[in-house]
Amino acid sequence: MHRLLERQIRKCYGDEPPSNARCLAFMTAVDAAYHESDSDRALLERSIELASAELAERNAQLERDLQAIKRLEIGLLQAEKLRAIGQLAAGIAHEINTPAQYVGDSIQFLLESFESTRSLVAKYRQAVDILLTEPGHQQLAQELEEAEEAADLAYIGEHAPGAFERAADGIARIASIVSAMKEFAHPDGRAKHPADLNRAIQATLTIARNEYKYVADVETDFGELPPVSCHVGDVNQVILNLVVNAAHAIENLVGNSGEKGRILVRTIHQGKFVRITITDTGAGIPEKIRDRVFDPFFTTKEVGKGTGQGLAIAHSVVVDRHGGSLTLESEVGKGTTFTILLPIDGTSPAKMPRGTSVQGR
Numbered sequence: 535m536h537r538l539l540e541r542q543i544r545k546c547y548g549d550e551p552p553s554n555a556r557c558l559a560f561m562t563a564v565d566a567a568y569h570e571s572d573s574d575r576a577l578l579e580r581s582i583e584l585a586s587a588e589l590a591e592r593n594a595q596l597e598r599d600l601q602a603i604k605r606l607e608i609g610l611l612q613a614e615k616l617r618a619i620g621q622l623a624a625g626i627a628h629e630i631n632t633p634a635q636y637v638g639d640s641i642q643f644l645l646e647s648f649e650s651t652r653s654l655v656a657k658y659r660q661a662v663d664i665l666l667t668e669p670g671h672q673q674l675a676q677e678l679e680e681a682e683e684a685a686d687l688a689y690i691g692e693h694a695p696g697a698f699e700r701a702a703d704g705i706a707r708i709a710s711i712v713s714a715m716k717e718f719a720h721p722d723g724r725a726k727h728p729a730d731l732n733r734a735i736q737a738t739l740t741i742a743r744n745e746y747k748y749v750a751d752v753e754t755d756f757g758e759l760p761p762v763s764c765h766v767g768d769v770n771q772v773i774l775n776l777v778v779n780a781a782h783a784i785e786n787l788v789g790n791s792g793e794k795g796r797i798l799v800r801t802i803h804q805g806k807f808v809r810i811t812i813t814d815t816g817a818g819i820p821e822k823i824r825d826r827v828f829d830p831f832f833t834t835k836e837v838g839k840g841t842g843q844g845l846a847i848a849h850s851v852v853v854d855r856h857g858g859s860l861t862l863e864s865e866v867g868k869g870t871t872f873t874i875l876l877p878i879d880g881t882s883p884a885k886m887p888r889g890t891s892v893q894g895r
């Protein structure tokens with residue numbers, strides 16, 4: 535008998551429940567009703583449970599969609615910004631290129647002229663020496679010697695070649711930065727194009743030099759790569775973000791000690807993929823934040839130094855735009871390696887999970 539009915543009977547009749555047939559039939563009917571209502575309630579509870587689980591799953595899905603939209607939005611905003619900066623940079627690079635070229639040509643011309651003038655001056659010197667011993671010409675010879683001293687001819691002869699060399703060196707560096715800027719600011723269209731990634735990475739390292747030169751030496755170990763079908767401007771941006779992060783991580787470790795860390799950039803051809811690794815000897819990423827570093831706006835840097843978008847953008851470019859993968863390995867106090875895997879043909883998805891592949895090295 536249902537416990538509620540039992541209780542009610544005890545309440546009404548004490549230890550002597552009615553025993554006539556009509557009462558018993560009524561009690562049996564009530565008992566059945568109680569049991570029916572129990573199973574209805576259980577059913578209701580189960581469906582509420584299911585509905586809340588579905589709701590929770592939908593909420594989680596919405597949260598995931600929101601994150602994806604956020605990432606996409608950042609990617610789009612960033613792509614817009616980059617396109618504008620890229621155009622500006624390419625324009626500036628072009629503007630610098632022309633004067634740099636004629637400064638370079640002029641330095642070359644002056645160097646050659648100086649060399650030929652040097653042999654002429656040597657001949658003049660001989661003539662002055664002869665004039666000094668020739669009666670009637672000594673006055674002129676002395677004036678020539680004085681003019682020579684006033685012009686500091688000996689000093690010019692000694693230092694001018696070095697000055698020409700430095701000027702030629704400087705202009706060659708400007709030319710290489712300008713060409714790296716042009717390469718870096720390569721306007722990306724909607725379609726992917728085959729690109730020489732080693733060259734693109736080298737150009738990006740030239741552009742980023744100012745970000746790392748005081749804290750790290752950068753080494754490259756480029757393997758032979760086939761052309762990779764990609765949006766090379768976006769890939770450049772990813773490399774830049776990772777190298778700047780590496781420099782910051784090293785700065786965190788070495789502080790103002792004057793010591794330098796090391797950033798190693800390697801490329802390897804692996805079947806249908808190209809693997810790019812960026813390894814730093816920085817502070818490392820603590821385990822508890824490793825799976826959050828790719829989240830948009832996650833940063834451990836002070837205001838003004840980081841916005842937390844670098845890795846979110848890198849992830850969106852590598853995974854969403856190129857079907858590749860971006861993973862990391864890190865050890866606190868020792869350093870971090872980020873690995874990018876890009877499909878060569880720009881289509882086949884890299885079958886690797888998103889985010890961290892954490893290993894204690």
Ligand SMILES: Nc1ncnc2c1ncn2[C@@H]1O[C@H](COP(=O)(O)OP(=O)(O)OP(=O)(O)O)[C@@H](O)[C@H]1O
Pocket residue numbers: 775779780783814816817818819827828832833834835839840841842843844845846870
């Ligand atoms: N190589 C690294 N070594 C140690 N920590 C890193 C490294 N790369 C990223 N991080 C951590 O991940 C966080 C997120 O990096 P992310 O590049 O997304 O943003 P950010 O560098 O803080 O800002 P920004 O938008 O300027 O790039 C960093 O704040 C840092 O804590």
Ligand SMILES: [Mg+2]
Pocket residue numbers: 775778779840843844845
């Ligand atoms: Mg960053």
